[in-house]
Amino acid sequence: MEFAEFKKTYGYDNDIRYLRLLRHRYPNINSASEEIINLQAQLNLPKGTEHFLSDIHGEYESFTHILKNASGVIKSKIDNVFSNTLTEAERKTLATLIYYPEEKLALVKETTSNMNEWYHLTLYHLIEVCKVSASKYTREAVRQSLPKGFGYIIDELLHAQDDARSKDRYYREIIHTIIRIGQADAFITAMSHLIQRLSIARLHIIGDIYDRGPGAAIIMDTLMQYHSIDIQWGNHDIVWMGAARGNTCCIANVIRNSARYDNMDTIEEAYGINLRPLAVFAMQAYGNDPCSVFIPKHIDMTKYSKRDEKLIAKIHKAITVIQFKLEGQMILRHPEYKMQNRLLLDKIDPKSGTVNIEGKNYPLTDTTFPTIDFTAPYSLSAEEAEVVERLKTAFMHSQRLKQHVQFLHDKGSIYNRYNSNLMFHGCIPMTRNGNFATVILENTHLKGKRYLDAAERLVRQGFSADTPQQQTGIDFMWYLWCGPQSPLFGKNKAATFEQYFVANKDVQTETKNAYYACIEKKETCIKILQEFHLDPETSHIINGHVPVEIKKGQSPIKAEGKLLVIDGGLSKGYQPRTGIAGYTLLYNSHGLILASHEPFESRQKAIIEEIDIHSNITVLETTGERILIGDTDAGMELKEQIHDLELLLAAYREGILSQRL
Structure with missing residues (x-):
């Protein structure tokens, strides 16, 4: 041409x-x-395997194990390669070795008499599993993933030809030398981590890394080292992002959540944020108050202490009252948020011990408010103001938190389109008749994709340096945490006040956005996919946020398979409601696979007793022919090149x- x-x-x-x-x-x-x-x-x-997780909520042990076993992908490869040559027990041992190579090697040495023989067999087994894992990649792509120090050797072993007898002695000598010079342990560890890496081409986190469980910071450290990842912000992520940017409403919510779930260690130990000023203030202001409504939910009973419980309860109440004051100031500063119905401190009648909510009086379960001036209920006391300022400084200067939140900003978004899947944590605000709800944002009427794009732009403004729009973006992160039209929150209100201070269950109810009823219909999901410029014949919506309660007969599969909800209760606090311990999703070259997981017992049992997470696998959709890279978003980029x-x-x-x- x-x-x-x-x-x-x-x-x-x-x-x-x-x-x-x-x-x-x-x-x-x-x-x-x-x-x-x-x-x-x-x-x-063939296209690489994509791995989808949602609503991790600080459960780092379960999360880490699911990441290591790739929701069963690695065990499946081992079974395919060795089903006729290794027993089930031997295959389990090999899988555990790949998940936890350092720890498992230490145990093997205690029980194995002939380590040289074990090393020879194990190295050959790992090479075979690694060959299968590498089969979806070019040789150059595999080389780029090879660990430093052993890259050339692994490359040689992976590409050995079974019929190359002239080189058979060459390959045997490589393995023999690895063992002879004492590098077998390091080589096995490197091979195991390589298999983990090659088993998953892309990781998608559909929101809510933070809160409830104890290990959000550990999870963030792990994600920052992952080779290919994107994150869709959840409401529990955005509130931490706002806190790190100095939004005092977000800071108060973060501390209150941590106190409520007995998870102060994440703030104090993981992020080095000093809560002592708050604790001292709480003891002074609420010293004689039993704060019985604010007793924390002890998810981990091994850490339970009656003495700590009393202190945390006082901290919990102190920060909750501060939160309502700060949120009142935010609502008054931003009337466009249309959250005036959340102004409840001025509706309290301290004499009768009641609060007026939407025109009706309700008795309060707690009437001790020593820090509220009911002539100016949203004003902080001098002591509260000092505590808030010190907390703001501590959150903004935590280097580890700053790194984690910057990573969330860089790798995150409100929604993502990737290989024909539309991913977002919460919802697209809708009306009852199935239309996209109109939201006024910065004096502009927006809905659907345009609204989500504008909301994300505002968040990114909150990370810009010294611009007039920065504070608007920082404030908006709090709205995304709990606002009535927030796509991350998806409810008409956050009934936090009512849940603490009013016994009536009706006023505690948080009504879900109409989206959650509309998505049961296939035509609604088709409409959403078209709004985001995706082919409804081949595309899916993947959500988190709302736990699927199997006990009540709920299904994660909606609208004839067009929408999948993968929040099944990875967080221990949700498991009594859901009946399982989370969903994950796999999208490989053959189609979509849903895995529902039973509770993870412990890392120790996984290593010593080789107890893997038991998972029930459901094949949702298969393709007649394998999906190739040429059929994916990456393939489109290659074609352009x-x-x-x-x-x-x-x-x-x-x-x-x-x-x-």
Whole structure:
């Protein structure tokens, strides 16, 4: 094809500045041709496995194990390779070794008499599993994933040909030398981590990493090291993001949640935030108050202490009252949020011990408010103001929290479209008749995709440095945490006040957005997919946020399979309601697979007793032919690169650009 014809066919204009830039990387016909051949070959590889998790809520042991076993992917590979040569017990041991190589090696040494023989067998087994795991990648992609120090050796072993007898001695000598020079443990560990990495091509976190469980910071450290990841913000993530940016309403909510679930260690130990000023204030202000309504929920009874319980209850009440004052100030500052119905401190009648909610008086379960001036109920006392200022400084200066929140900003978004799947944590605000709800944001009427795009833009403004819009974005993070039209929250109100201070269950009810009723219908999901420019025939919506209660007969599969909810109770606090311990989703070259998990006992039992998480697997959708990289978003990018390189070839051949030989 001549250059002029090529330009006309593919819509290029006469400007060849881009091709001149491309020439720096591919300076001649040979280099450009080599890359075209390489990219074209990649298009025909099977797509890598995608792994979806949601609503982790600080449960780091369960999360880490699911990440290590890739929701059963690794065990499945072991079974496929060794079903006829290893017993079930031997396959379980190999799987545990891959999940926890350092710990399992230490146990093996205590019980194995002939370690040399064990090393030889184990190394061969790991090589076979690694070959299968690497089969979806180009050799160059595998090389880029190889651990430092053993890269060349692993590359040689992975690409050994079974019929290459002349090299058989060469490969046996490599393994023998690894053992002889005392590098077997390090090599096994490197191979195990490589298998974990190659088993999953992309990790999707559908929100709510934080709160309830004790290990959110550990989870964030793990995610920051993951090779390929995206995160859709949940409401529990955005409140921590706001807290790190100095939003005092978010800070109060973060501390209150931590106190409620007896999880102060995340704030104090993981992030180094000093809560002593708050504790001292709480003891002074509520010293004689039993604060019985504020006794924390002890998820981990091994840490339970009656003495700590009393102190946490006082801290819990102190920060809750501070939160309502700060939120009142926020609501009055932002009337456009339309949250005036959340202004309840001024509706309290301290004499009768009642509160007026939507025109009706309700008795209060707690009438001790020593820090509230009912002539100005939303004003902080001098002591409260000092505590809030010190907390704000501590949150904003926590380096580890700053790193984690920056990572959430960089890798996160309100929604994501990836390989025909639309992912978001909560909802798309809708009306009862199934239309997208109109929301006024910065004096503009928005709905559907445009609203979510604008909301994300506001969050990112909150991370911009010294701009007039920065504070607007920081404030808006609190709205996303609990606002009535927040796509991350998805309810008409956060009935926090009522749940603490009013016994009546009716006023404690938080009504879900109409979205959650509408998505039972296939036509609604088709409408949402079309709104986000996805093909409804091949695409799916993947949500978290609302736990699927199996005990009540609820299903994670909605709208004839168009929408999947994968919050099944990874958090221990939800498991009595859901009846399981979480869902995860896999999307491989054969289709979609849903895994429902039973509770994870402990890391120790997983290593010593080789107790894996028992998972029930449901194949949701299979394809007649394997999905190739050429069928994915990555494939579209490769095709664009091929297209540009072919134009560069034409420019070389027509003499438009000179080659550099």
